[in-house]
Amino acid sequence: MDIRRLAEDSPTGWFEQLYAEARQGRAEVPWDVPAASINLREFPLPYGEKRSALVVGCGPGRDAEHIAGLDYATTAFDISSTAIDLARSRHPDSPVDYRVADLLNPPPEWSGAFDLVLESNNVQALPAGLRAPAIAAIAGFVAPGGTLLVLAAAATDTPGEGPPWPLTRAEIDAFAAGGLVQESVEEIPAPQTRLVRRWRAVYRGRP
Ligand SMILES: C[S@@+](CC[C@H](N)C(=O)[O-])C[C@H]1O[C@@H](n2cnc3c(N)ncnc32)[C@H](O)[C@@H]1O
Structure with a gap:
């Protein structure tokens, strides 16, 4: 399966096709690994104490399970129904x-x-x-006083062919455009991946 060509032909539809083919053993989903994202695991999130959380584009659920494990009342969504089936079947309880x-x-x-x-x-x-509409939609989910955590590959001076297409600093700053306050932005080396550097950025909703 040629992910690059699929993504060109159907920018949001290719995910379902990839998950469905992977489920039949005919493709691999590169981001489908058991562990939650390292820059999530290493971020000192406070315990949720049943406060609400939303995990965007959750795939088969690795990060959603981590956040629920920190006692957040967690909703997680994906455009791919196969990804959501996988999440439910892998985490039946x-x-x-x-x-x-x-x-x-x-x-x-x-x-x-x-x-x-x-x-x-x-x-x-x-x-x-x-x-831009995706960034605005994500920022729009945050409650007054709430927190948005963004983890992403960071663009470098030598752009490669996507997907993925790493985020520029301007795109990271754009999460704050709709009224959130940008609290911190870290650019973290990621030598173990081909994308080399990653963003971890935190935003707060105005009370
Ligand atoms: C690169 S994967 C990352 C998955 C997950 N966040 C992770 O890090 O393991 C992108 C995910 O976003 C989902 N996605 C893409 N477009 C979407 C949309 N418009 N609405 C919801 N989910 C979407 C895909 O199905 C896929 O699961």
Whole structure:
């Protein structure tokens, strides 16, 4: 399966095709690994104490399970119904509410509704024309006083061929454009991956 060609032909539809083919043993999903993202695991998130969390583009659920394990009442969504089936079947006793939903047309009741929002590795998988609306939609999920955590590959001076297409500093700053306050931005070396550097950025919703 040629991921690059699939992504060109169908910028959001290719994910379902990839998950479905992988389920039949005919492809591999490169990001489908058991452990939660390292820059999530190493981030000192406070315990949720049942506050709400939303995990964007959750795939088979690795990061959602981590956040639910920190006692957040967690909703996690993906555009791919196969990814959501996998998440539910791999975590049968999970408290996570796994949903099929489209980031670019989300349920209206999610607007400003979550105390914690995690965006990890999703915007970087979208082509140029979809990134600004995706960033605005993600920022729009954060409740007043809530937190947005963004994990992403960081663009370098030598762009490679995507997907993924690493995020520029301007794109990282754009998460704050809709009224969130950018609290911190780290650029973390990632020598174990071909993308070399990663962003970890934190934003707060105004009270
Ligand atoms: C590169 S994967 C990252 C998955 C996961 N966040 C992780 O780090 O393991 C991108 C994910 O975003 C999902 N996705 C892509 N477009 C989406 C959209 N418009 N709405 C919701 N999910 C989407 C894909 O199905 C895929 O699971």
